[in-house]
Amino acid sequence: MTQSPIDPVALCADLVRCPSVTPQEGGALVLLQSLLESANFDCVRVEREGISNLFARWGRVRANKSFGFNGHTDVVPVGDLAAWTHDPFGGVIKEGWLWGRGATDMKSGVAAFVAAAIDFVRMTPPDGAVILTITGDEEADGLHGTLALLDYMAQNGEAMTHCLVGEPTCPDHLGEAMKIGRRGSMSAYITAQGIQGHSAYPHRAKNPVAAMVQLMVTLTAQPLDTGTAHFDASTIAITTIDTGNLANNVIPASCRATVNIRFNDSHSGASLSQLLADHLAQTQMQTGVEMTMRVTISGESFLTPPGAFSDLVASAVKAETGILPQASTTGGTSDARFVKNHCPVVEFGLVGKTMHQVDERVEVAQIHALKAIYGRILRDYFA
Numbered sequence: 001m002t003q004s005p006i007d008p009v010a011l012c013a014d015l016v017r018c019p020s021v022t023p024q025e026g027g028a029l030v031l032l033q034s035l036l037e038s039a040n041f042d043c044v045r046v047e048r049e050g051i052s053n054l055f056a057r058w059g060r061v062r063a064n065k066s067f068g069f070n071g072h073t074d075v076v077p078v079g080d081l082a083a084w085t086h087d088p089f090g091g092v093i094k095e096g097w098l099w100g101r102g103a104t105d106m107k108s109g110v111a112a113f114v115a116a117a118i119d120f121v122r123m124t125p126p127d128g129a130v131i132l133t134i135t136g137d138e139e140a141d142g143l144h145g146t147l148a149l150l151d152y153m154a155q156n157g158e159a160m161t162h163c164l165v166g167e168p169t170c171p172d173h174l175g176e177a178m179k180i181g182r183r184g185s186m187s188a189y190i191t192a193q194g195i196q197g198h199s200a201y202p203h204r205a206k207n208p209v210a211a212m213v214q215l216m217v218t219l220t221a222q223p224l225d226t227g228t229a230h231f232d233a234s235t236i237a238i239t240t241i242d243t244g245n246l247a248n249n250v251i252p253a254s255c256r257a258t259v260n261i262r263f264n265d266s267h268s269g270a271s272l273s274q275l276l277a278d279h280l281a282q283t284q285m286q287t288g289v290e291m292t293m294r295v296t297i298s299g300e301s302f303l304t305p306p307g308a309f310s311d312l313v314a315s316a317v318k319a320e321t322g323i324l325p326q327a328s329t330t331g332g333t334s335d336a337r338f339v340k341n342h343c344p345v346v347e348f349g350l351v352g353k354t355m356h357q358v359d360e361r362v363e364v365a366q367i368h369a370l371k372a373i374y375g376r377i378l379r380d381y382f383a
Contacts, residue, residue: 015110021078054135062158067129078358098362183301184264184298185298194254228265237259269295314327
């Protein structure tokens with residue numbers, strides 16, 4: 001008996017109706033697991049530290065060729081509920097758009113691939129395996145999401161030979177861009193500790209604000225680099241300087257600042273941490289103000305060198321859209337930063353203009369087109 005193709009728009013709307021704000025599962029993974037198991041995918045819920053994730057595989061364990069997909073069903077908070085045109089968890093479809101939190105980032109990508117994968121294995125069962133790793137922890141720190149799934153795979157002999165991440169990648173039109181790498185990201189939380197005093201007698205104080213300003217000027221005076229073959233120039237942004245001081249006649253005792261660095265493959269988190277430490281030490285020596293720092297590294301920069309896999313993805317996108325996607329490394333971080341340690345990874349998804357915004361929404365036609373692209377990628381991969 002021939003089964004009807006899976007409607008990716010209806011599936012995406014159902015997923016949007018699941019209030020899966022990190023770390024809540026919200027019913028999204030339950031929905032996907034039920035659908036995938038009905039298509040003979042073996043599914044395992046991977047739970048860690050209160051986070052739910054889903055591993056699903058069609059085909060045998062340790063197949064010679066295993067196509068992987070990585071995505072997430074967790075979403076960011078809705079913000080001002082009164083500002084939304086439609087219920088953010090209503091999954092409203094109106095005038096060619098699907099509205100709701102996660103419609104763009106990235107329940108549409110998950111729905112499109114799940115629909116494409118089920119149709120593919122039912123119609124043309126491949127010689128190999130199709131693996132899905134769907135996390136509920138992408139929008140937070142990511143420590144117990146894709147990392148937990150990769151740990152589960154390592155412990156159970158599961159492996160992907162290549163992986164596609166379904167994050168939105170296109171700036172304005174579907175097909176414009178795919179990601180073959182990402183910049184690294186790190187933040188430094190800096191404290192300057194001086195001596196409090198009266199502003200009329202600055203010689204009796206040690207001003208941490210002046211020292212912090214001097215440090216910030218030094219850090220941003222020169223570019224970190226001019227870019228590399230596949231990456232734009234690294235950037236350093238001052239995101240806050242704060243003393244909590246409400247008095248205009250008091251030199252405060254301490255000052256805090258945060259900088260965020262997005263870096264290319266000419267740096268590492270360690271090398272940039274050392275660069276910052278050297279500047280702190282120099283400022284401390286020049287001002288006498290004690291400078292301390294705490295660093296968090298969200299991810300290192302990485303690159304999947306252009307080759308057969310990225311060419312296959314690009315070819316499928318062009319065949320379905322008429323547009324050859326640019327190989328890009330711009331944007332923020334994604335869970336591809338974890339997958340790249342497991343296998344070669346490329347990202348491709350729809351237009352991300354409204355992600356994380358009030359009135360997040362996606363064109364219905366884009367979801368159908370994305371399913372077609374993913375289906376072609378699967379067919380070409382196993383051809």
